Amino acid sequence: MTEKLDFIGGILKENGDGDNWSWLEQQLAALSADPDTRKLYMTYTLIGRKFSASAVNWEAVKPTDPDAFLPGYLLMHRPGMRELARIYLLVGVLESNEAFYSDKVAKIIELADTSELVAFLRFLPVLPGCEAFSFAAVEALRTNIATVFDAIALDNPYPACHFNEQQWNQMYLKAAFMQRNLGRITDISHRANASLARIISDYAHERWAASRDVDPMFWQPVGQFLNEDLLGDMERLLQSENPAKQRAGYLSCLASDNPQAKKLIAGHPLAKTYEKEPFTWTTLNS
Template identity: 30%
Template sequence: MTPDHLRTALTDRMTQEGWRWLDGACASVAADPALVGGLFPLAGRRCGRVRLDPGDPYGWTVDDAARCLLLAALPLTGTSLLERIGALYRTGDAAERRAVLRALPLLPVGEGALPLVRDALRTNDTRLIAAALGDYATDHLDADTYRQGVLKCVFTGIPLSALPGLSGRADVQLARMMAAYAHERTAAGRDVPADIGPVLALFPDVTVPGHGDLEHVPTATTDRTGPREA
């Protein structure tokens, strides 16, 4: 996502009043970055909270996109930017924290925001976990933490399709971990999440003990009902 992509995605999702507020808020934080602390929490009420894709419970919302545009308007870099977004994350509610995580690929923060990603992965908020494993984590998160994050998605019912960089970050060790999990599930007479299959398919030499591959392992396809709204 780029700011232009976000604005295009918002085209039919916001009222004229919402656009006026957002454009004014972006201009305000560009002139005075300290104002973002007061404007950031207001985005949901002023711009809306509907999903950009109504069928995707882990996808972007209008307030996600609006808050990302606010952060992208900040004329800050380096430590000053990290301190500002860190404060917004620490003091924000779940929706505000999610927006900070989604904004990271738009901001010149290098690897400096990885503590925020790791903090989100320690929570039990499924939408926060999914947002943490977005494009920024794909590019910067270390392999072991990324693998553990993907497994947490499997454990908590987050569909792996919500992770945009998984096919590029998956490795044989992750496949082995998933195969071991699938074996535990089948040994206990429980279904295996269906989206483990495509990851194992990337590494055909990795098999589920006692089953070979997932072709004949019972899989669950309808038990992921999505997160509770923030």
């Protein structure tokens, strides 16, 4: 048993019914020893009957390596027993024989109901060979169901690691359009790009023309790409009466190599505030 399975299995054993845990362990052992499509689908279905959606006592979970990705990710999202049992099964079969089971797991994802799909999307990063399931992540960008969209877009490293530029930009703009918490998108600065900066400016101008507000967090990716048009946007933010918008403009200019951006903030009142007590995008609305 790998460290990943050992960690998940230990939580299931401590929090669930002993007989059901033994059954799941036996099913995974059989599926690993003798790959079987029908048995995989049957086991997945029976987990829904044998494991309830009850909460796990995550406060009692003590990872041996607190800095490891899996423990931290599970502790952040806190799946229930049924979700965790399904994660255990899918991780186990993919670790045992990814070549055989990958397309079978993909089929399970395609047929999932909404609650199952939310779990799949949220825990894609822990699945071996997770890049094979990008179709589900990209398809989730088209939904207007907030729980489904949030599962892939928020607090999830999968898009930053596996989306191409177009997919990433689509997700970011959709998150803003759906008024999601942009601060929960992972690795925004790392995935910033010139096309997205232009899209952000265009979208903001559409909102302003319609007398609609723009979330100050929306501007986080633009700092590295401040051209003449975007500098005008920064000037507008810096002159705003809204403190969060001023800070967004200041941080964007601070991240820029454009001398004109530095001039915009050189004499701004926020310069002294930042020098005394630096603020970040994380504390933008504080």
